[in-house]
Amino acid sequence: MKLVSFLHSGAPRWGVVDGNRILAAPASLPSLRGALREHGTAVLSQATEPIDPGAVTALPPIPDAEKVICVGLNYADHIAETGRDKPSHPVIFTRFADSLVGDHAPLIAPRESVTFDFEGELAVVIGKEGRRIPVEAALDHVLGYSILNDGSIREFQHQTHQFTPGKNFDASGAFGPAIATPDELGDLSGHRITTTLNGEVVQDSDLGQLVFGVADLISRISTWTTLRPGDVIATGTPGGIGAAREPKLWMFPGDRVEVSINGIGTLSNPIVEDDDHSTAA
Template sequence: MKYASFTAADGSATWGVIEEGRAFDLGPSGAGLAPSLRAAVEQGLFGAVTAGQYQAAPARPEDGIGFLPAITDPGKIICIGVNYRTHQEESGKTGQTAPTVFTRFADTQMGHRAPAVMPASTTKFDYEGEMALVIGREAWHVAEEEAWDYIAGYGAYNDFSVRDWQKAASQWIPGKNFPSTGAFGPYLVPAADLGGVNRLTLETRVNGETRQKASVADLYFPIPQLIAYVTGFTRLSPGDVIVTGTPGGVGLFWGEGGLLADGDVVEVEITGLGTLANTVERER
């Protein structure tokens, strides 16, 4: 089953189930099951909504809704850098002994079909197709062998990056936190519905051209190790997000014309999670 956050008919934020081209409103403007998708995760509703519950809710065509970030208000967004060998090799960052971790702020996110805003202060705007996971319960000092039990669901992510700001110093946070540069969605799929994620394929396309393609099984630090590492230094709560890393093929290393320009359409497609699409819009 696919869940999403989106705008209601009155423009307010809501969430619900997407099925057969229809968006069923389970939020405050609809069935009122929970105020947000994050709250649904907290309350144990995510992945447990029955057909009777969502089919009785108000529905609109999926094509007519405005998608919001799958989790609009995560308490924490933890991003993992250079976590595929192909990206390590192209960037010269091989031989890692621990994950590279940085943070993204919740208010920098946007949804499927929303513009990816290239800041006026850069000419080095880039894409990073990734898979994100959402934490389902309080997590602190989680053992690797128990890590899968803490995941509520998965979605596609595009960690758009402002490379000159990112590389100006050793800390990456400035280049990863401009407004409307963290695309998340269109859907959040329950972990139980998806099964093993190592069989999934991630593909990033720019104007229809494949730039990145990798199996999730190629993660250098696999998901259980990431959860164990992150919860070794910070508590995670339901609705918190871990963005697991991007494969080789980012625009910075693609060659001439690899970086993004105004009007480019970037798609991140992951098996079973749908296709996240955003058009680059230069800041005016």
């Protein structure tokens, strides 16, 4: 099963991909996150209204995520290219949900910096609430898997010891195109994660190469925060980032970046200029 969120006739909806159509949930349940929290995963069976995918605008699969928890330094090749030691605990930071756009929506290259970098990642979406979840039970809390491009403004990321400024520019990251339930993927090992920039492969790895696996991350993170349906964990990026290359490889207006994971799909976004000229009143 693949789950999507979208705008239809200007209103937010969600549904299930069914071949060449979408089966939408009732309009009275506009938020997948809200529906899961109120009704549990049984609510997925209520997605029965056929809708033409050509009549919708894609949103992030969880557009109103309460928590987007990101993991850094979680592939051996990425750790090596940064020159850092392998972490003994996951490196954690957060993104704001409103910094993320959906599939095919533009990513904005901010005018404050040219150091706009790509980071293709596997995203885990939580389907069942839990706190202090043991590793052996952690995968029972997974609703499914998606793709996240943790677009990063490196100049701002490295201004402080905290990553937050460089990870949260408006429309700097993308999330989608769908949530694939675990039965769609099976064992994550062997599934390729690939990022391309203007059609050229810039990242290529295997989900089995995660230093801290999905179950381990869920268990560790739930030690200090309750994980609830609709929360998102971005599991880190493999090697090949633009900042680690010589010469550096940044994203600019006119570019297109795509992240693919077999079994989930491809998240595709153009890069556009920052045309927001607003100033404080």
